[in-house]
Amino acid sequence: MADTTAAKDDLGATEREIITTRLEKAEALRALGVNPYGNGVSPRHLAADLQARYGEAPTEEIARDPGAWSLAGRVLAVRSFGKAAFLKVRDRSGELQVWVKKDKLGEAGFERFKLLDVGDLIAAEGPATRTKTGELTLEALSFTILTKATRPLPEKWHGLTDVEQRYRQRYVDLVVTPGVREVFVKRAKIVSGIRRFLDARGYLEVETPTLHKPEEAGGAAARPFETHHNALGLDLKLRIATELHLKRLIVGGLDRVYEIGRIWRNEGIDRRHNPEFTSIEFYQAYATHDDLMTLTEELFQALAVEVSGGPVISFQGQAIDLTPPYPRISMVLEAARALGLSGEQALSGAGLGEALARAAAGIAEKEPAWKLSEAAKKSPGEAIAVAFEILCEPKLPVDRPAFVVDFPLETSPLSRRRDADPRLVDRFELYVAGMELANAFSELNDPADQRARFEAQVKAKVAGDDEAMPFDEDYVRALEHGMPPTAGEGIGIDRLAMLLTDSASIRDVILFPLLKPQA
RNA sequence: GAGGCGCUAGCUCAAUGGUAGAGCAUUGGCCUUUUAAGCCAGUGGCUGUGGGUUCGAGUCCCACGCGCCUCACCA
Numbered sequence: 001m002a003d004t005t006a007a008k009d010d011l012g013a014t015e016r017e018i019i020t021t022r023l024e025k026a027e028a029l030r031a032l033g034v035n036p037y038g039n040g041v042s043p044r045h046l047a048a049d050l051q052a053r054y055g056e057a058p059t060e061e062i063a064r065d066p067g068a069w070s071l072a073g074r075v076l077a078v079r080s081f082g083k084a085a086f087l088k089v090r091d092r093s094g095e096l097q098v099w100v101k102k103d104k105l106g107e108a109g110f111e112r113f114k115l116l117d118v119g120d121l122i123a124a125e126g127p128a129t130r131t132k133t134g135e136l137t138l139e140a141l142s143f144t145i146l147t148k149a150t151r152p153l154p155e156k157w158h159g160l161t162d163v164e165q166r167y168r169q170r171y172v173d174l175v176v177t178p179g180v181r182e183v184f185v186k187r188a189k190i191v192s193g194i195r196r197f198l199d200a201r202g203y204l205e206v207e208t209p210t211l212h213k214p215e216e217a218g219g220a221a222a223r224p225f226e227t228h229h230n231a232l233g234l235d236l237k238l239r240i241a242t243e244l245h246l247k248r249l250i251v252g253g254l255d256r257v258y259e260i261g262r263i264w265r266n267e268g269i270d271r272r273h274n275p276e277f278t279s280i281e282f283y284q285a286y287a288t289h290d291d292l293m294t295l296t297e298e299l300f301q302a303l304a305v306e307v308s309g310g311p312v313i314s315f316q317g318q319a320i321d322l323t324p325p326y327p328r329i330s331m332v333l334e335a336a337r338a339l340g341l342s343g344e345q346a347l348s349g350a351g352l353g354e355a356l357a358r359a360a361a362g363i364a365e366k367e368p369a370w371k372l373s374e375a376a377k378k379s380p381g382e383a384i385a386v387a388f389e390i391l392c393e394p395k396l397p398v399d400r401p402a403f404v405v406d407f408p409l410e411t412s413p414l415s416r417r418r419d420a421d422p423r424l425v426d427r428f429e430l431y432v433a434g435m436e437l438a439n440a441f442s443e444l445n446d447p448a449d450q451r452a453r454f455e456a457q458v459k460a461k462v463a464g465d466d467e468a469m470p471f472d473e474d475y476v477r478a479l480e481h482g483m484p485p486t487a488g489e490g491i492g493i494d495r496l497a498m499l500l501t502d503s504a505s506i507r508d509v510i511l512f513p514l515l516k517p518q519a
Numbered sequence: 520g521a522g523g524c525g526c527u528a529g530c531u532c533a534a535u536g537g538u539a540g541a542g543c544a545u546u547g548g549c550c551u552u553u554u555a556a557g558c559c560a561g562u563g564g565c566u567g568u569g570g571g572u573u574c575g576a577g578u579c580c581c582a583c584g585c586g587c588c589u590c591a592c593c594a
Contacts, residue, residue: 012528012563013562013564014544014562014563015529017546017563018529018545019529077554077555079552079557080553081550081551081552081553081556082549083550083551084551084552085553086554088554099551099552102551132552135552135553135554137552151529152544153529153544155529155543155544155555156530156555158532159531160530160531161531162526162530162531163586163587164526164587165530165586221594263594265593267592267593268592270588270590271588272594273593365590367591435594437594467592492594515586516584516585518585
């Protein structure tokens with residue numbers, strides 16, 4: 001019977017009544033010879049085709065054109081007049097009004113039409129016309145309900161505003177919330193734009209393992225998800241970065257490689273973090289981190305133009321100009337200056353402890369003050385990084401991106417040492433709108449140095465740093481075969497999508513963000 | 520993990536501690552140029568869950584669940 005499906009579910013009386021009624025309509029359609037879940041209908045046109053064909057053409061011109069247009073899509077609104085109705089229909093290209101009239105459809109056709117509900121998927125065919133109000137409209141000579149929607153859509157004016165439901169039922173969100181579809185179209189453009197950009201520069205797209213043996217799960221400071229392969233009896237981790245495998249390919253002579261792929265990090269969830277996210281990492285042999293700054297500027301400008309229509313974007317009310325060049329801001333010098341020291345003093349640790357204590361005393365909030373004073377116990381390089389984060393990061397430019405350069409060695413276990421100052425590495429991070437969007441460096445290719453850095457990581461891990469990297473012996477072996485001088489970069493695709501779609505939360509650029517199960 | 524805010528009909532929202540309401544949707548009636556169509560008449564509720572205070576709880580208290588924001592961790 002029609003209501004068995006509805007009765008099984010945990011529904012309120014109103015919703016059950018709606019579903020029951022719609023199931024009865026589906027049965028009524030069957031009785032009239034219409035399969036409420038039919039197929040085999042392929043529309044020959046899109047809503048956008050009619051707009052493109054007629055544009056602002058006057059009514060008389062459209063009337064001269066006998067064109068039989070054929071559309072299919074979801075009915076989003078119905079304005080019914082008894083023997084005629086106007087439907088708002090949407091397909092993947094846009095929306096178009098469909099005008100259904102009893103005298104055009106005939107008695108039988110109109111009986112079938114009367115079983116329509118908002119939300120149903122339909123196909124219609126007929127000539128175009130312009131209504132009295134000037135709206136381009138398809139006048140249906142034939143009309144079919146293709147798929148019966150048995151659940152009601154949210155209210156037509158306010159739509160779905162409960163963000164929890166929007167994320168849990170993204171299929172509804174995409175139907176009723178304006179702009180959601182556009183965000184994901186833009187996200188797709190960003191990814192394809194990056195591919196085109198790198199492909200044009202001779203890069204090869206590759207895929208590396210996402211299941212890592214425990215010793216492989218490095219390339220970043222993060223805690224991994226753990227899993228298990230039954231047949232091999234092998235504990236595995238989901239990758240936290242693609243870095244170490246991609247650089248093995250540089251050793252292998254592929255020279256320019258990139259991978260766009262999913263990364264998993266077993267950490268907190270907030271506006272800028274989802275446990276699984278998408279990164280692009282690319283590596284270019286015979287390039288330096290300076291080369292990558294230029295390349296990054298070109299890429300970001302190109303993507304802004306492609307996705308937003310110009311280099312100046314608007315993010316959360318702030319105009320941001322992505323036109324190169326972006327300022328380079330020295331982590332060491334800025335942190336030192338904020339502490340009242342010279343860069344040399346900060347790096348050598350001279351007066352650093354006192355300066356950190358002074359700075360901590362000058363901060364009202366407890367947490368950052370505590371972090372600053374704790375930093376005095378760390379190495380100068382680590383202390384500089386902490387001081388920069390607390391004292392300088394909030395002061396980075398807001399109306400344009402900024403490269404942070406001059407990273408201390410201790411914070412960068414895979415980066416190449418600077419020839420001019422071995423306490424620093426050739427590394428930069430790109431900050432836009434307060435978000436870290438990219439991280440890049442000239443790669444460390446000295447296997448002995450890499451071995452020492454891994455050993456330091458292992459020591460840190462033993463000392464309690466559960467984000468320190470494991471010792472990847474095979475990666476050192478690869479370096480021993482010789483990796484050409486190389487620069488590499490990673491970009492967070494989700495954050496880039498946030499930036500270019502003006503989205504405040506990473507959940508707004510991930511189709512199905514991770515949420516706790518409902519009670 | 521900590522703090523703040525929220526959870527009422529399918530959806531969007533009301534309701535001094537005193538009979539849970541409206542709009543949309545839905546159902547029935549009228550209507551062949553509407554744009555959140557209109558007019559008339561109906562239906563629809565375990566107020567997130569569980570305790571407590573009270574003569575009486577959507578409202579006050581406690582616990583729990585889910586979400587959002589801020590912070591911590593992090594990209």
